[in-house]
Amino acid sequence: MLKSNTLILGFVIVLALLLINPFEVCSEDSGVKSKGIVHNIAGDRLVERVGGLYQPEGLDKYMKRRFDQLEDRLGELENQMGEMLTILQKLDSQRSGTNQVLT
Numbered sequence: 001m002l003k004s005n006t007l008i009l010g011f012v013i014v015l016a017l018l019l020i021n022p023f024e025v026c027s028e029d030s031g032v033k034s035k036g037i038v039h040n041i042a043g044d045r046l047v048e049r050v051g052g053l054y055q056p057e058g059l060d061k062y063m064k065r066r067f068d069q070l071e072d073r074l075g076e077l078e079n080q081m082g083e084m085l086t087i088l089q090k091l092d093s094q095r096s097g098t099n100q101v102l103t
Contacts, residue, residue: 031040034047035054041047046057056062 031038032043032045032047033039039047039056041056042062045062047054048057
């Protein structure tokens, strides 16, 4: 009895795996359409004309542009942290000044 239930369960699992294909390839283009051509690239990657042909910008240019954006954002955050540090130092000096007056 247990053997027949195991066989039936195994058959159902194999049948389910055959009917549900987890490795199905998407039939739609998921690339970026630019200049009438679909390129399989990141959405923020530029398409440039080189030698009369449109092609995605080089990976080195793309990564440089992304790292420059990251560096700019980190610079902004560093400035904001500096401003916050100044405000905290002022608050700390005010707090320590009021503690000295009270004691």
